[in-house]
Amino acid sequence: MRRDFMPTLLLILSCFGASWVLAESLAAPVNVSIRDLKGSSAVVTWDIPDGEPVIGFAITQQKKDVRMLRFIQEVNTTTQSCALWDLEADTDYIIHVQSISTSGTSPLSEPLHFKTPKDAETQASKSKDEVTMEEVGQNAQLRAVELVIIVVVLIMWAGVIALFCRQYDIIKDNEPNNNKDKAKNSSECSTPEHSSGGLLRSKV
Numbered sequence: 176m177r178r179d180f181m182p183t184l185l186l187i188l189s190c191f192g193a194s195w196v197l198a199e200s201l202a203a204p205v206n207v208s209i210r211d212l213k214g215s216s217a218v219v220t221w222d223i224p225d226g227e228p229v230i231g232f233a234i235t236q237q238k239k240d241v242r243m244l245r246f247i248q249e250v251n252t253t254t255q256s257c258a259l260w261d262l263e264a265d266t267d268y269i270i271h272v273q274s275i276s277t278s279g280t281s282p283l284s285e286p287l288h289f290k291t292p293k294d295a296e297t298q299a300s301k302s303k304d305e306v307t308m309e310e311v312g313q314n315a316q317l318r319a320v321e322l323v324i325i326v327v328v329l330i331m332w333a334g335v336i337a338l339f340c341r342q343y344d345i346i347k348d349n350e351p352n353n354n355k356d357k358a359k360n361s362s363e364c365s366t367p368e369h370s371s372g373g374l375l376r377s378k379v
Contacts, residue, residue, distance in 0.1 A: 200278070201281040202227055202281060203272075203284045204232070204255075204272045204274055205221065207219065207221045208220050209270075212289065212291065213262075213291070214262070214265075215262050215291070216260050216262055217258075217291070218257070218258050218259070219259060219287070221272045227274060227276070227281075231252055232273065233247065234246070234248075234273075235270070235273075236269075239268065239269055239288070240267075264292065264293050265294075267290045268288070268291070269286050270287040271286055
């Protein structure tokens with residue numbers, strides 16, 4: 176930590192009317208990181224060691240090589256993230272996080288250095304994300320249409336198969352009746368048999 180940082184921090188604390196004292200038994204936050212980084216905003220997150228009686232947090236935000244600080248403090252909360260706003264694009268920042276308990280504050284966390292992107296980079300990233308989301312939406316619509324077509328084709332095939340089975344059953348049921356009718360018709364149309372012998376001739 177730079178030697179000129181602590182006096183500035185104490186001055187900021189006094190300006191905000193903070194009456195917290197360092198709690199020797201309270202461990203500093205760990206795994207401090209930045210997410211959702213944009214040109215003018217970001218979100219800082221951290222972890223609290225297990226068993227620490229934390230009731231709030233304090234964050235110091237400093238531009239690199241600049242003495243001006245921003246101090247953010249919140250109590251009666253167990254959240255482990257905080258939004259940073261009004262950041263300047265293409266600027267280096269240093270972040271420290273402290274835990275707050277009923278007995279005081281923890282030491283400062285390890286410094287976190289990050290740099291905000293340029294506005295042009297932010298806009299390009301946003302445009303890329305929008306195009307990607309649009310492509311995803313179009314792909315989803317195409318898949319939905321394909322699924323509907325497949326379902327319709329399957330239903331049509333099922334209907335054709337059901338119709339064919341029904342016609343086949345009707346034909347099969349009528350087949351014995353047709354055979355009986357044919358046999359009956361053939362017996363009726365056949366010539367009756369006559370006893371052997373010729374025509375009787377009368378004698379004169």
